Amino acid sequence: MSQNGLLSISNVTMRFGGLAAVSDVNIHVAQGELVGLIGPNGAGKTTLFNLMTGVYTPTEGSVSFLSETLNGRKPYEIVRSGMSRTFQNIRLFRELTALENVKVAANMRNETSLLSAVFRTPHLLRNDDEIDNFSRNLLEQMDLADVADTRSGDLPYGLQRRLEIARALATKPKLLLLDEPAAGMNPQEKVQLMDLIRQIRERFSLTILLIEHDMKLVMGICERIYVLEYGKLIAEGKPEEIRKNPKVIAAYLGEEVE
């Protein structure tokens, strides 16, 4: 394990009944890295994300973040400790406006008592102003300021994707998990997305772990890649190593033959 490890997944296995969706996986991500996680459909990538964010508790093994084990901690506690994610299929709060979506996530960082939230104490109002500024600022940085008051469900697809990333950033994460951010995008949008990911990584000094199907995108921006197949890790390395790895080629060609 590296010295400045931010996230480490050690010997994690997740079984659903008889099926081992993830078995004996080890993944380590250091501070500041941009790591990719690829694999054919059903390889267990999203399950792995769910294990990291506390949606599932691993059957065996442990996940630790900032040197603390996450086993048994609740999703909202994990988010507050600095890990945030987006979803493969967009899961915005569709009836809320873009600004409200970001605010909901930003609010949760500083918990106020429910009573003071209802009776609006001066402290809370000051805090509300801060959050309002913070959220508008964030939308500005993500080029979403124009649509701040639009119902998020009405936004075009590309902007919804972007808003989801903005919402994840509103929780002020140290580690950002992106689940297929380029899904459903055209080649031009994908190029923009790559730029965006690079930008936010710089600006918010993030560590990023991303799941992606689009090889060009993964190879283009990731510094290190893990490959998963049938719940097992079959390769790990730099993009050029992965590209040549016979196992990986077989896994992907194998998928096509089926």
Added chain:
Amino acid sequence: MQEFVQNLIYGVETGAIYALIALGYTMVYGVLRLINFAHGDVYMIGAFVGFFACTQWLPFKDLSQHPEAATLNVLLAIVTLFLAMLICALLGIVIERFAYRPLRNGFRNADAHFWGFVAALPLTAFVGAMTTTKRQGAFLAVGVIVGFALRPAMAYLSKKIKPSSSRLNALITAIGVSLVLENGGINVFGADPKFIPDILPKRQISLLGIEFDSSRVVILIVAAVLMATLRYIVLYTRPGKAMRAISHDIDAAKLMGINTDRVIAFTFALGASLAGAGGFMVAAFTNIKVVPLFGLQPGLKAFVAAVLGGAGNIPGAALGGLIMGVVESLVASKYPQWRDAVAFILLIVILLVRPAGLLGKNTAEKV
């Protein structure tokens, strides 16, 4: 014509009460997709809190003998209203914490404590019946000891209970809670009808030849203020925003750092306090008898109102309640025997014609 308008006014007033109860149903349905059938019984508890406050806890004066005490009584009535809301809110939190949350998340140690003491109740009641009333201290001590003794057993049993996402399990639990409150109410309060004495000065208001009680106006105004407050909380405060986020996607809300359990408890408290306010007002101002089954019929009708407006939709619940009240009142003025049936006829019609409710959105079910 005059009679029609009068019935309309009564209908709006009844409807306001249905709306208050329906809001609790619809908010809980919104966040948990659970029909909280115990909600009507929370309304009953509100009425009982009102009864005890008016007859025992607070120094209300009999207005027929002390007509000058009107101001005092009005102030005390406001205190009682808040007391009923507070106690019902706490009850809502307890119900959520010990009945629905263990089902959702699995048992914790605190749950084992609680259920240990609940399991000890029949035994201590038995011991209590055996001993003379002078030894109540001893009988209490036995209860506490047995409660603690049963705790490990409960903790063991609770390990066998897996959290369940089944809506049917939650629904059956809700009916169970409702039965516990009703029969617990019969046990504790007794089944004999109780009446809240007239605590507020009554005046007949006559407007354009239409006569009605001032107390009806009080109910309407208080209900309107409460609903406006609720709307403000849901739309503009943080817990309100979190509630809306949860009702759209509870899993995504968790992953955005929302402490969903806390917000759900808040939702129950909010809904229960509205029902409590409604229970107290109806019991105090309409001279209806307060019994442990006080909440059964209004609870069911408010449930229909929530479905009518669109389950999970807050303005819908208010609208549904008003429609229910007015329809019921108009039908009852011509055909009194159809008074209770009309609510359920309305339910059948709405389920056939527009199952999502008046303001509800039709959502495509993913298969």
